[in-house]
């Protein structure tokens with residue numbers, strides 16, 4: 001095992017420690033305190049926040065922007081798959097030739113989705129105004145990660161480059177907006193709490 | 205702008221002490237800058253300006269957080285767009301958080317992640333308030349409430365005179381000399397609150413509710429000491445002043461030993477007292493609260509009052525106040541009321557928890573410096589109403605009534621704006637007593 005393997009493994013450990021720190025900091029702060037008289041079910045609303053409230057038909061951010069929404073979903077699926085494959089790569093497990101081909105094809109599609117999102121950010125003046133370098137770096141790193149994962153699946157000689165790029169992504173993750181991996185769940189929880197407490201969600 | 209001392213900056217930054225609050229920490233770290241919330245906001249929809257994207261408003265506050273509370277923001281602010289809290293930032297915050305957001309919360313429900321955008325805007329206003337940057341117009345409304353007990357500085361004499369006149373009117377209308385508008389009567393079941401716009405500009409809405417209480421044979425009273433349901437400090441972001449106002453109504457409930465506080469038709473007022481008030485004063489209320497919308501629906505359901513929908517034959521539509529509906533969970537009741545009281549009820553598109561803000565929320569009606577912007581964004585509401593073909597617009601909120609009245613004039617719509625109590629009173633059938 002060369003240094004790139006150890007680099008990627010160390011990056012994974014560092015990234016996990018940082019994410020766990022963020023997670024436990026949030027958990028440590030506990031659920032919100034609310035002195036008002038509760039009128040609904042927080043539990044049901046939190047469940048709703050993670051399920052039906054995510055339904056694209058319910059969110060303008062999805063149904064008014066279907067191409068972006070679809071690209072975003074594919075991009076995220078590609079990332080999750082990429083991380084799963086990274087664990088397999090660390091464990092030296094080969095998914096097999098045919099499976100690798102299918103996975104690489106999907107990763108290629110998800111990477112193209114990521115690139116399209118990046119292009120949109122560059123071309124739309126409203127998005128440029130909203131963006132900072134971190135938005136571009138995060139997008140580029142994740143897209144590269146998906147591409148190199150696809151290449152590594154097709155040709156093992158890319159393994160070293162794959163470990164390096166994945167390691168860089170993992171080290172960068174807790175620094176910028178990619179840490180929304182942790183905060184996304186907390187945001188949905190708090191939304192569910194807020195609307196559940198007041199009996200807004202789930203809709204009657 | 206006044207000089208920005210280190211002390212003042214610290215007062216502003218104290219709001220962002222993320223260690224204290226998981227919700228704040230979450231919302232300052234969740235936005236991914238996808239920009240997909242843009243079209244959910246009435247400001248951005250009206251004027252396609254990136255400044256008006258809800259995420260831009262969130263980012264103003266979050267970028268300050270990053271600058272002072274994150275490692276990357278401290279060592280490499282340019283990378284993550286971390287911003288110093290300086291005059292420029294404050295100028296942007298005042299213009300966008302006070303002047304370009306009604307805190308309607310519509311963007312929150314549509315955000316791809318679930319960032320509570322209006323909550324972050326409130327936190328930003330809290331920072332500005334701590335530093336003394338509340339727009340003077342808004343602050344003077346809060347000051348009036350703090351110093352005179354109501355946001356319109358109505359004197360007790362003026363208030364009592366209005367109510368006496370309304371009482372005589374009520375006796376004449378119901379043909380009963382014993383009909384009354386009880387004042388400061390202890391031990392009643394309900395203490396009814398008002399939006400001070402009612403005694404000042406719309407006394408007929410008080411008459412309407414008094415007539416309904418009369419028909420329902422309710423045990424109720426008004427207080428001359430504290431009747432103001434509004435709490436503009438909720439909008440200014442001054443938690444201390446918000447607590448003073450909430451505490452006063454709380455104390456008046458205890459003083460008059462009423463069991464239930466009836467929150468007048470005022471979206472932000474009912475929210476500020478029912479949902480935010482206990483948190484402002486850090487304790488549970490020992491009494492119940494009910495919005496007048498819920499009360500009217502209850503009267504109709506229980507048969508305590510009877511109505512004849514044939515009395516209102518014009519087409520009626522409903523405007524849902526954001527604070528009552530999207531942030532208060534009350535949307536079935538007003539529909540039930542209208543279905544009972546009018547023959548031809550039609551919904552706006554969109555409606556319910558997805559309804560568009562009228563543009564008067566967030567304290568906008570009190571901030572005359574943003575009038576032009578407020579009336580520009582109101583075109584969306586004007587179009588929504590026009591598309592229904594309705595002749596009457598009902599809404600359970602006096603702030604919305606005010607904004608809708610101005611929209612009616614500006615966009616020459618020729619509709620009537622009414623509160624729900626007015627609709628119910630119009631349709632009411634009075635039994636002989």
Ligand code: SF4
Pocket residue numbers: 061234235236237238239240241242258259262314315316317318319321
């Ligand atoms: S939709 Fe949500 S995550 Fe996306 S930019 Fe708007 S506030 Fe941020």
Ligand code: SF4
Pocket residue numbers: 244245246247257258261304305306307308309310311312321322325561
């Ligand atoms: S709360 Fe309403 S006005 Fe404010 S940014 Fe969101 S949608 Fe726009």
